[in-house]
């Protein structure tokens with residue numbers, strides 16, 4: 001019935017739109033940590049700043065600092081997150097830093113009141129259970 005909705009969530013190794021949750025709920029916090037089914041290093045931050053969602057790798061590309069806990073500032077119309085560990089800045093839109101570092105960013109879309117992030121793995125607001133527990 002639904003038109004144009006793909007059913008690719010089960011794909012492995014492919015990039016798909018991942019349903020995160022309802023936008024009104026997710027917009028209550030400035031940042032949410034989204035756990036990746038690929039593990040800690042692939043976790044993603046979902047920022048909500050000035051009415052817009054942004055998704056970016058959660059571990060800083062410098063030394064792995066928690067970007068979800070960083071300050072957000074706007075300079076010359078550019079929204080940036082500052083890593084809490086060494087204060088490197090990353091453009092929320094492009095992932096570019098004032099240094100030579102580059103943080104991976106991901107597309108976000110709103111559909112039917114829900115937030116989706118384009119990512120190669122499943123993403124969840126709850127941690128995935130360890131493999132050995134089933």
Ligand code: FES
Nearest residue numbers: 060063065083086
């Ligand atoms: S770990 Fe983020 S700036 Fe060093």
